[in-house]
Amino acid sequence: MGEWVRAWLEEQRRQGEKCLEIKEIQGKPYVYRSTSVYDKTTKSPKKVSTYLGRLTKDQGLIAKGKRGQSIPMPPRSVREYGNAALMAEEFGEVLPVLREAFPTCWQEIVALTFTRIAGYTPLSRVEDAWEKLDNTLALSADCDPRTLARVLIEVGGDRTAQQAVFRHLSSQAQQLVYDLSFIFSHSDTVNLAEFGYNAEGVWLPQVNIALFSATDTGLPVMIRALPGSVRDVATLVGSLAEIDTARTTLVLDRGFVSEKNEQILTEAKIPFVLPQRRNSVRYATRIHLTDHFFYHKRLIHAGKREVDGLTLYLYEDADLAVEEQKTLYRLLEGGEIDRETLNQRLKRAGRILILSSITAPPQEIYELYKSRNMVENHFAAFKSLIQADKLYLRDATAVFGHVFIGFLCLYLYCRILNRIKQAGLSAHLSPQGLLLKLSKVYAVVYEEERRMTEVPKQVRGIAEKLNLGIFPNR
Template identity: 55%
Template sequence: MEEWVAAWLEQQRQMGKKCLEIKYIQGKPYVYHSTSVYDRETKKTRKVSRYLGRLTPDRGLLARGSSRPSQEERPVTALQRPRFVHEYGNAHLLALEFQDLIPVLTEAFPDHWQEIIALVFTRITGYLPLKRVKASWEKLDNSLNIQPDCSPRTLSTMLRAIGDDRIGQDRIFQHLRTGNRHLIYDLSFVFSLSDNLSLAEWGHNAREIALPQVNLALFSGRETGLPVMLRPLPGSVKDVTTLLPSMDGLHLADAILILDRGFISGKVVEGIISRECSYLLPLRRDSVHYATRIHLNDRFLYHKRLIRGGRREIGDRTLYLFEDEDLRLEERKTLFQRLTEGTITKEVAREQEKRAGRILFLSNLDETPQQIYELYKTRDLVEKHFDTLKNEIQADILYLSDRSAVCGHLFVGFLCLYLYCRLLARIKKADLTAEYSPKDLLLIFSKVMRVSYEGFDQITEVPKKVRDLEQKLGVELFPK
């Protein structure tokens, strides 16, 4: 009999429990309650054994049909009352999805990586003031075995430090760039509630209220479906001048950039080519290239919409023209309505009708029209990332007046976005997007707790719904 088994058996006897017997089956100890009874027919004593459960060195006696320690294993004393209760399931799910980034995070921010993780895990479901981070972190099971200092003063100092550390941020961005050749780039903005933020300039929100705003540049990776880089920009920077410095921050080479109309510029195009990258750029409706004659010989369906497409090479570049039949009809109806209301003239309506439903692209890619069209339609990925960043994670809530702190806050928001998208990708892979969101997963898995007693821990019962969801997602979070 092993020493720990003998020690457990002796402890039970000292607690007044008798008739316990240890049987080894396939090298594992099992506990039985064994007594002797008198058999009147045979006039002899007969041994009767009742199986109680399996004995484990870390969790004690696991009662028959249960994966939890037996409540009868210890006397009912004050020491048996739970000392700590932590949310186990959601904490381990977050740690599982974030584990690939932790080694890079420790190298990039060796003095602050633990506080960054605590802030990301507590803010992934929405904005949380710094004064509440410590209480929220202490609710979670510390599956990573880290000891972050979650005091508001320390977290405030940390935000300023990582906000100024462009080298550390670039390490994270370079890591996320791996595996993505197609990069989608766009700009957005968030409003600040501070009047003293030098990074912001005055703008108007949806209710036409004037507020200082901060521009954001975001790269998203088409292959991984994850955000790659987020950079706050001064409010005075124009769209067209942001791209090339952002590319240099990622040291891009042999990448394919999918852009929006705001980035059309001869200087930008030449800059992309000089960096040995490719581009796909939609042209404005007033572009002179619309006068170029392009035959729409290709036809294909995209989401049940008939698309006609064609291409024409102009030197080392190619023009791709598309016509959406459904969009063409809608735009012609709108032009007719505006003409009837008198907001446009007949000449303007006639000129705009020639381009109704048409989209023209400039690129140095050599692809079929259908491939180009489907490639551009992946641009909604970066728009979804911006929407998640602002609405789900609420990183657009800025009360800070210090430029460094704002940059640190937005970087933490970016990491929350990365973790949120990892959870969303797992949901999509399991084909569960119609039923669950990342917030739903975290709420459901938070039902499973880790209860700490004096000398041992136990995991609360895992509901069948949670166990089934764990299996569908392809993760192993709970003991069998």
Template identity: 25%
Template sequence: MSLVYLKNKKNGVTYVYESVGYWDKEKKQTRNHRKCIGKLDPQTGELIPSKKYAETIQKLLTHKKRGPVPSVIYQRQFYGATYLFDAIGTKLGITEDLERCFPESYKQLLSLAYYLVLEDRNPMSRFPRWAKTHVHPYGRNLPSQRSSDLFSSITENAKHHFFLLQNKRRIREEFLAYDTTSISSYSKTLKQVKYGKNKDHEPLPQINLALLYGETSGLPVAYRKLPGNIADVKTIRHLLADMDFLKQKKIKLVMDRGFYSEKNINAFFQDHVKFLIGVRTSLKFVRKHLDDVRQSLITRSHYHSGCGLYYESFLTDWDYTEVKKRSGETVKDKKRLYLHLYYNDQKATDDKTAFNKLLDSLEEELQSGRRNPDHEKLYTRYYEWKETPVRGLSLTPKTEAIAKAEKDFGYFALISNGIKDPIEAVEIYRTKDMIEKAFGNLKERLNMRRTSVSSEENLEGKLFVQFLALFYLSYIKKAMSDHGLFKKYTLQELLDEMDIIEQYRQPGGHTHIGELTKKQIDLYRLLGVEPPTMV
């Protein structure tokens, strides 16, 4: 026996039928007997029983005969993946912390987060359909109006309290990877939607999202929303101020070179923040050391097989400057700084390929007359040209300028005030890739490439739910990576393997699940979760 949902196209009402299968001897095939037992409430998604069906249930419930009540409804819902999320939420303390911060709505928040993880790129409007077929914390439908009210109810205080509680559970000595991404928006009412440097190269206004990620745990720590026209390099001071609420005594940050500036490095020293940051090889103090070792760097004695890199390190001085707030006095000092230089053969090849593609595009733009205003400096840097009525445009590459650019292909540099080992530094820096993957998860799988909400409150709420979903995605992906599961499964294939496990429910409250395969049991354990019991 099962339930069938059919929507009447004329009146829009979804009717619920009790379907019982039987064998038709004449036609020699399975057939079904269907009996209407009611309709779905359009707001809650719950069954409104018909008068006859309600009377039948009442008679069964008041029956005086001893023994078990006969089964009338036999529900079947998908259970395996949401059980996995429940176990992860318990293990990481997400469920407990959410309940403390959002006692009235934490189950709804969890259900929405589960939906975002399981239903790749689907909008929130599809949640009611998913909720009918899955076991989930809230256990009921959440109509679009209710979800909007839920998003609006998420306060800044409750959100930051959740960040703080989660941070207390994490490893305190880990580096925090920090980066930003742009999220395009069609909304004209959001205050922070501005035109800026769109990292997805879309001609739309945007907001920027800054994210902190744990280098050891592989889990998100916190996020903040920024105006779309704020450059990366300008966000550091606000980041340091905002991180006070995490109550972390020793802050250690790892960032790419887009965040480098003398002002930011001085700020890190001033606030006693340990940092590891990428820098351009064109900086004077970097180039000085690089030119000194360029010939000796690419030798066997400087090669590390594990990382596939040539390396060299220097202990140097940073010219520290601080302006006292009260007196306006300028204080200058020398601070210890580690400079790590690296060379990678594959990077050199990739850099050269990318550079030649750039030159190809510059030549095509010049010859076609479709010049890009953003490329004017590049035209002048790498080309000379003459134009005559007969021969048209004649381009001459500037050989010295091109050779100067090619000179640094394959090299990159890191600076730190705390990590003196160059191999340790590059290994920590490479974990920053996690944050790039996190942005990919947010934009692609969690459907955040473009925001369509029209109010600040709804945007804040939706971002928070997507941030919650990122915990589960990050945990699962790290476990899959640690145990080599990506060799056998994509993320979606693994979730599908879990999701097909069903839970069966009878009216008296009795539940049991279907049989688990050995493959499913092994997957649960590799993901750090005990399989559900088949009782």
């Protein structure tokens, strides 16, 4: 029996209360009035206990059938801290640029980016998603759907402000990878959308998207929505005129192979790396494979030769050559190709021919060519983030704004992904998975006092591996 229980019982006895008894049930005190009556059957006294109520330290005796008075709790808010703190840290570099470029709506841009990085969030749900996050940046974003719709139009119509952001992101890039993709639109009022060829074989209006990524930082640096079915470099050169290309190299794909495109790039003095099609007549150029190197444990033989002011690089992947040879012989046995076709294709099995305006060691050009995988992954992530196949927007200006917000989501996504890769956790953890785990840590505010909930052991272990400084030491 606790001391406070004894003190209460003694006080009741001093006040004249008699026959009170305290019984502890599961560690809690209960008050009974115990008396005795004569039992004629046993001809002896019999104890009779009557339950009076529960005893509490704060409210004393709470009589049977009554409830204790509820203790008023101070106002409080509970918000997700861990994921919000990580996004604020990774987005910190671009915040000053956004604030200067979009002074009237930069806070709404940040709110849209933070709430959409884990997946597409309709404008009608952004406010609810934003209120769940801890406001670590002390922003006062207006997340009303009508306000956000106006923000998308304002952002999409201010190309100069977008250009300032792109110029900042590309200022440290040494090589740029360029690729084209598309997004579908079900709107009849978007004049950018036109019917055209796509790998999915879907006959819907599509908006062409050009994405530039930096091979040295692994981050996207610029995006553009383009009209029509664009597959030449004229538009590309126009887009590059808006950023500093003095120290960049363009890595293109085979779809840009043409004499006209090569001439435009050469006249614009833009260094480029352009892989050739497998049926290119340039494969007939004699190039001796005098060099070799290893790429991801694969043996690559290489050689180069200058032709008409440009340089041809020839590579032979030993592992790829064996696989292509097996495939060709299976086609021969299946009657799909004849012996003459087999002999022609065997000469190019495992070989890759690249045309470039720069002269460098073959291994350097090959690694630039392989960096195209990065921009293709960026496009896949971009489409997933904005759910572009469900694009219902009223005009081209809104499309520009929507694409720009999607680009910022992709930038933040890649920043988090780079941190995961540096820690060697990319095989087990994705950016969305990391944000979900960090969301288990909350910031709780009681009136003027702010506290953070306990960090789970697994989350703290991941934070230490990622070298995150968002959790205070305990």
